[in-house]
Amino acid sequence: MTGNWKSVLQFEKNKNGKDFVCGDIHGCFDDLDAELETIKFNKAIDRLFCVGDLIDRGPKSAFAVDYLESNWFYSVMGNHDNMFLMANLESPDRKDYYFEHIRNGGKWAYEKPYANHLVFHDLLLNKISRLPLIIRVDNTIITHAALPEVQNLEEIADNPAAYIDMILWYRGKYPSVKIPGINRVYVGHSIVDKPKQSGKYINIDTGAFLKYWGREGKLTVLELE
DSSP states (O other), rough: OOSSSOOOOEEOSSSSEEEEEOOOOOOOHHHHHHHHHHTTOTTTTOEEOOOOSSSSSSSSSGGHHHHHTSEEEEEEOOHHHHHHHHHHHHTTTTTHHHHHIIIIIIGGGGEEEEEEHHHHHHHHHHHHHTTSSSEEEETTTEOOOOSSSSSTTTTHHOOGGGGGHHHHOOOOSSOOOOSSTOOOOEOOOSSSOOOOOTTTTEOOOOOOOGGTTTOOOOOOEEOOO
């Protein structure tokens, strides 16, 4: 389950500027800033949407708070965001999620300077708890791992618990897109060498954090089609 307050967030097409989407950030916010500078992103009129996994593995996960407070940045929830959320909520599964988060790159959140830093944890917890599972921008869907085979987004909004595992954790052949009018579904979660299209799906998780692990990887930012 998740603590998100809106499972589906919908936007009209940007009439004043451009809309962009980026892959899993994983704490690589310096890389994000560099990409935004390259594309001449205008924070006054442009918008950036992220496919989730804002934190863990990369060097500056704590900066997620600053971006989530910006009025030009929007993200869906990723499985790493959800692990942090569940590890810090009062729930019977809290300890299990804590160890799962540690094993998957979340150790930073429980070490200095963030260990026992209740103000920071509460702030990040509040921001992450508000992340939707799905963002729709005009005829485009943005989600983390996959879009369930639903006929409309109200099915997910009415019962998010029934779909959250697929949305956050799915790996495999992408399901059919059955929602009328949807032309593109941007996802991340599964690392690819370069943006990879499969039907209406475009996977843009190109492993931003890998460069900090001595491997090939970069953050992908694309203009919404």
